[in-house]
Amino acid sequence: MSSQNIDASVVPATPGDEWWRTAVIYQIYPRSFADASGDGVGDLPGITGRLDSLKELGVDAIWLSPFYTSPQKDAGYDVADYCDVDPLFGTLDDFDRMLDKARQLGIRVIIDLVPNHSSDQHRWFQAALAASPGSEERGRYLFREGTGEHGELPPNNWQSVFGGPAWTRITEADGTPGQWYLHLFDSSQPDFDWSNRRVHEQFLDVLRFWLDRGVDGFRVDVAHGLVKADGLPDWTPPADAGSMGGGSAITDEPVPLAPYWGQDGVHEVYREWRALLDSYEGERVLAAEAWVDPLGRIAQWVRPDEMHQAFNFAYLETPWEASALRTVIDASLDAFGGVGAPSTWVLSNHDVVRHASRLALTAENLQGDGIGPKTKGLPDPVIGLRRARAASALMLALPGSAYIYQGEELGLPEVVDLPDSARQDPTWFRTNGERYGRDGCRVPIPWESDAPANGFNDTGESWLPQPAGWGAFARAEQRGVGGSTLELYRTLLTLRADRSLGLSTLEWLDGYSDAVVALRTAGVTVIANTGEQPVALPAGAVLLSSGELDADGRLPGDTTVWLEA
Template sequence: MTAQSPAQHAPGADAATTPWWRDAVVYQVYPRSFADADGDGMGDLPGITAHLPHLRDLGVDALWLSPFFTSPQRDGGYDVADYCDVDPRFGSLADADELIASAHAMGLKVIVDIVPNHSSSEHELFQQALAAGPGSPERDMYVFADGRGEHGELPPNNWTSIFHGEAWTRITEADGTPGQWYLHIFDTSQPDWNWQNPRVHALFRDVLRFWLDRGADGFRVDVAHGMVKPEGLPDAAVNAEGLLDIPEGEVPIYFDNDGVLEIYREWRPILDSYEGERMMVLEAWIPEHRLPLYIGPEEAHQSFNFGFLQATWGVETMRAAIEKPLALADAVGAPTTWVLSNHDVIRHATRYGFPPGYRFGEGLGRAETPDAALGLARARAATLLMLSLPGAAYLYQGEELGLPEVAEIPDALREDPAHLRAGVPGRDGCRVPLPWRADAPAYGFSPTGESWLPQPEEFGALAADAQEGVPGSTLEMYRAAIALRREHGLGRPDAPVEFLEDLPEGLLGLVRGEVVVLVNTSEQELPLPAGPDGLDLADAEVLVGSAEPVPGRLPADAAVWLRRR
């Protein structure tokens, strides 16, 4: 028996007329940690260009570049000082042009990260705002407010920063007196733009056109739910401990305000005016029921489905994380996106190495020890499940090598603002530079052996060249699955996802056309069940599996794609 989830648009869509982004496999590149060409220990644009054949051979359709703009790097480049230039650490505009041209020559699209909620405090316009004084047009580019209290000594409201502590910092005016406060939902070095100001809108329209003119195929929008703040900057509700009272599944008061939707309606015609199906995908951590408001023919093309990333290992949780976003996206005719790792979360090869109910903090602490083999086994299985689903799939650099989260980073080398402000481990553990060659200095990341974060010894065995051509390696499994996904049209939403019912406990099964996908989430090997229409899946052809196949059976914590004979 099978149960269907809704199709995402009309069946029978012609692949030749389907926009590329609807079913693309997109590979996220974190430039600091991908490949270092000049030997300074930090990744750069020429390093990315030199390794584009890796992405081509992996079979992805596009690469998404995390910020490479001019920046003091207080938050890994998400503190932008100039949106229309390249930070010298990463290269030059000429290097960006060469990267885009080389990617296009290999058939790869290029998505550029855009950071519209805040800039760096070193941005020229913020420096002008500091110098110009209260009430000036320059200061109105950012969110400044007078303080409360008798002498303005208290913050304008009780908002707190995502990176811990107050969300406001008081400045000293040019005459040396205590002055206004500026808002920074993130680090103190990341002042929030004032999106009530038309000049801010005009600035970002120009930024979009700048990169579209240089050949960018789309944008990933950072903190896409955050630009517009509630009118009057009211206090947030607090709980008994005095912390912001945010109900489960909701977001802080300064996120997900309806005004952000108007920004995307303003941007969409700009993208539509360029040839080549330019697109934007939103990083919007919002309640799922709000997602359809952000995507559609007049808004953004896609928004990340973080519910799938957050789903714990198990049939019910993983099935729900598939069915609900499919239904929500279907309501607005947009494709779903799927993601398991990115530069902000603990790598899924490590997350799955803990019990399903484990509560993670911000990053992985040194005392937290996962079952590495179990984590990788489940990560490989979850990846096969993800790549079988309709819509776009987003990969994070290094997951195709099975890289784990790195906990053993000296505190003195950690750069995440959350670590510097609150002492939590932070996100550096998923940003450790990639291993390319097992026997090279810095595992081939840098020609000098320099690396801005230390790489653990286990990276050697996981290096790209150590997995190249090795049957059953994680790299070869990714290559095979991506190729099969394209061959069988699994990313296209023509056919609905059909879930198999009445399966043994712990077994998740779904049908995509002629492909049957099975995931064993239990701790024991299970026999292959009867398939749809009573077909015996024990006789089906194995297309790809996450574990060594056993005739007629599926190992624990493993997944397989079968083709019915």
């Protein structure tokens, strides 16, 4: 098939006008989006069959979480073959059909890439297990001798992101205890050794495979990982760090880096990748998942010769407080703008508590911990949804690019009451149930309330159980219904595109209380009230509101309005 993208990409953009600078990108978690086969797990044909709904929503591109060949120990982030589709999701032909349909609709396609680690079922790791210490095969991964009198202790004190030690000892071919291998995630996900040139060459080949097939770019998983500090020194992370190393702080204070996150060597990797992508037509892009502090450090990933976008986790982790929001917005525009990149706004994804619940939590909840029945400070769902709608209305007014996680346009909350027996996240098992993990944001989304599995498929099967009442959020129940969350998102995306808000500049407005975020952009006045007291509005026609105004025409708490400036 042709490697050419949608027709609009044939014409080269002038610097500053590239599609990715302003795009609204919709994240699809394939397992939970739509299931055409009826086996309870979403698949590529299911995605193809639902793309028209995303065109109607108004997104510019989709990003697909992994669909590669995998044992599925970590929902596909344990890759056994980077150049094939797992039968669970379909075939390469199914991928091509999905890509063609997206192209017909004018929707670009970004796919996930997982370069920090592979599955332990990858042929390279299986060859490493069969080989001897010091061999070329073992050199592709991080094998080390243990410490202690007989090598019975791990090489250092590093802990897995999912809980427990980050090292596992193997048994050698002769049956004796052997070397240890590093896995920053599950023991089934051994880390590559990026000091080995053969690893670089392998991933350049993977990039070429998918670029030649026609994808528009890659979201790079754990883009702050890959390179480890020389000597692999011991490290004890701060108690308040999230599972991926913490969010992107808005302070300029230096933040100590873990010896396995954010090492300088990763930038050489991405410069090489950027050069490869630039050799293709069509403005192919790299988007970084980089959990590093502070924002100025994240901006290093999107310098002109590296990646195009980096997720703004500082914004995602900011509480629903006006002063904090103003600060992080300013800091983001300064940091990313300082290297000529757009800020890339995001509120939810497959690794965090959905923002329709997270914004109403009343107790600390670290990234990756998840929430469940025994979590302290569980949210009020009414307050959570109200804040989520208001937060989305504020985010989608901001200049730059934005990501939407599947189901947030329906107002889906985090599923709290999953049975313990249904949980599948490695975090749950590696912490012996102390951390719930990410299953609650990954429950299959509802399409029709009167269909099996709420329209996820036609058999009623579901790899994670959908909660009672899930059908009330179904797309069919909200489509065309004034005031629904779906119609709010459609209006937001339509106005954002019509007014070119992604390319605009932002002007703060004075004269409001400390509980209000007020700004003007491209002829639109945006006012977000994060407090409890209603706020009087200036003159101007209401373009949209995340909730109803009060009887006196004032803006209630936890509500955002767009006015004609």
